[in-house]
Amino acid sequence: MAAKRDNFGSHFAAIMAMAGSAIGLGNIWRFPYVVGQNGGAAFIVVYLFSAVFLCIPIFLSEALIGKRTQLSTFGAMEALAPGRKWKWLGFLTVFTPLIILSYYSVVGGWSLEYLLKALSFSFTSADVTQEGLSADFSGFISSTWAPLFFHTVFMLINAFVLMAGVKGGIEKFTKITTPLLFVLVVVIMAYSMSLPGAGAGISYLLKPDFTKLTPYSVLSAMGQAFFSLSLGVGCILTYGSYLKKDSDLLTTGLSTSLFDLCFALIAGFAIMPAVFAAGIEPGAGPGLIFETLPFIFSKMGAGMPVVSGIIAIIFFITIVFAALTSSISMLETGVAYLVDQKHLARGKAIAILFTGCWALGVLCCLSFGPMADVKILGLTVFDLCDKMTANFLMTFGSLLFTLFVGWRMKKSDVYDEFTNGGSLRTSVKVFGFVYFLIKFVAPVVIGVIFITTLVM
Numbered sequence: 001m002a003a004k005r006d007n008f009g010s011h012f013a014a015i016m017a018m019a020g021s022a023i024g025l026g027n028i029w030r031f032p033y034v035v036g037q038n039g040g041a042a043f044i045v046v047y048l049f050s051a052v053f054l055c056i057p058i059f060l061s062e063a064l065i066g067k068r069t070q071l072s073t074f075g076a077m078e079a080l081a082p083g084r085k086w087k088w089l090g091f092l093t094v095f096t097p098l099i100i101l102s103y104y105s106v107v108g109g110w111s112l113e114y115l116l117k118a119l120s121f122s123f124t125s126a127d128v129t130q131e132g133l134s135a136d137f138s139g140f141i142s143s144t145w146a147p148l149f150f151h152t153v154f155m156l157i158n159a160f161v162l163m164a165g166v167k168g169g170i171e172k173f174t175k176i177t178t179p180l181l182f183v184l185v186v187v188i189m190a191y192s193m194s195l196p197g198a199g200a201g202i203s204y205l206l207k208p209d210f211t212k213l214t215p216y217s218v219l220s221a222m223g224q225a226f227f228s229l230s231l232g233v234g235c236i237l238t239y240g241s242y243l244k245k246d247s248d249l250l251t252t253g254l255s256t257s258l259f260d261l262c263f264a265l266i267a268g269f270a271i272m273p274a275v276f277a278a279g280i281e282p283g284a285g286p287g288l289i290f291e292t293l294p295f296i297f298s299k300m301g302a303g304m305p306v307v308s309g310i311i312a313i314i315f316f317i318t319i320v321f322a323a324l325t326s327s328i329s330m331l332e333t334g335v336a337y338l339v340d341q342k343h344l345a346r347g348k349a350i351a352i353l354f355t356g357c358w359a360l361g362v363l364c365c366l367s368f369g370p371m372a373d374v375k376i377l378g379l380t381v382f383d384l385c386d387k388m389t390a391n392f393l394m395t396f397g398s399l400l401f402t403l404f405v406g407w408r409m410k411k412s413d414v415y416d417e418f419t420n421g422g423s424l425r426t427s428v429k430v431f432g433f434v435y436f437l438i439k440f441v442a443p444v445v446i447g448v449i450f451i452t453t454l455v456m
């Protein structure tokens with residue numbers, strides 16, 4: 001059985017780590033562009049429904065397994081369900097985050113490049129135009145060496161942080177940067193909504209047109225909700241294992257989910273009005289924020305270029321850190337497996353996983369340039385890694401976690417862990433409802449959407 005690993009020290013730190021894992025590029029980069037690709041408000045309605053009725057039960061299921069066993073994914077499965085059957089859920093949770101990391105790191109690299117641009121105040125000069133920004137971005141991602149370089153740097157930072165341990169460095173930093181990012185997104189939202197022509201973007205986000213929804217876009221909305229909360233891949237389970245035995249799962253789950261959800265919505269309202277104001281196509285894809293944020297900064301710059309230049313710098317620094325707190329949780333899940341189960345030294349485990357993720361990341365990176373024509377199932381390598389994980393593997397992992405807690409674990413054990421032996425009053429009151437969501441609602445809804453998409 002796996003040994004208990006390094007701990008976060010306090011309950012607050014564990015919640016910060018979960019929020020740090022949840023809040024990342026998913027909220028600020030991925031959410032606005034998948035909303036744009038899937039028709040706007042109707043997509044958001046499905047996203048909200050998934051966040052409340054599916055994400056919270058899945059989050060609670062994963063964290064509950066971790067807290068109950070105080071072990072990482074494989075050890076936890078082995079402790080609660082000895083035998084072979086559930087082990088491959090353990091494998092899924094090791095591989096999925098690594099695939100995500102490989103393309104996540106490419107976007108992390110783009111953020112680093114944009115941070116450098118912000119540092120040279122290149123968004124605030126008077127001659128910035130939207131066409132110029134879009135052309136710059138496409139030129140950058142389709143080139144060969146620069147994106148590869150930044151992808152490599154981003155991966156290396158991850159490796160260094162994990163070598164040093166999570167406790168001292170990044171956790172302390174994110175306690176400051178995550179709230180700061182929040183404040184900055186609100187400022188940018190207010191500014192973006194005041195731009196001429198922003199109204200069309202606001203109604204795009206608020207007026208649902210359900211005829212635009214296809215089974216695939218429903219799956220994408222659900223997948224985005226899971227992606228944003230880091231569900232179905234064992235990260236929340238692993239971090240849950242760092243929770244103290246007397247901590248309150250319900251409060252932890254609700255606060256993390258709410259924080260994450262608000263963040264995504266605010267980011268949507270910060271980006272989409274500016275997209276419309278700038279005349280960019282909302283379905284433009286993964287480049288959306290890199291084309292619109294600089295546009296916002298350049299507009300803000302009129303009259304006060306230094307202030308907007310500094311906001312741009314702080315903004316991209318916090319984006320890079322938000323990305324890092326998520327990406328280290330992906331790598332850590334795999335490292336924990338190799339250290340706990342395969343008894344590898346931490347450095348060796350990191351080196352192996354680094355190499356694999358970096359190599360796959362290279363293919364993702366090149367899929368915007370020299371490998372743009374290499375398509376698998378009609379998708380570039382980058383899109384394939386993204387869609388395969390967010391829409392399928394994470395959804396599948398989430399389904400299995402709820403089935404595990406709802407049908408494999410004893411109800412009395414679930415009750416005991418959820419309510420801390422009946423001592424948490426609110427948790428006792430809502431247990432029946434939460435258990436119903438875990439046992440029936442989540443698996444049935446996920447299963448039906450999953451199968452419908454596969455069949456149609």
Ligand code: PHE
Pocket residue numbers: 021022023024025026027097100227228229230231233235326327329330
């Ligand atoms: N939740 C993270 C984000 O929104 C992404 C993530 C996915 C992190 C899976 C860990 C595991 O950016």
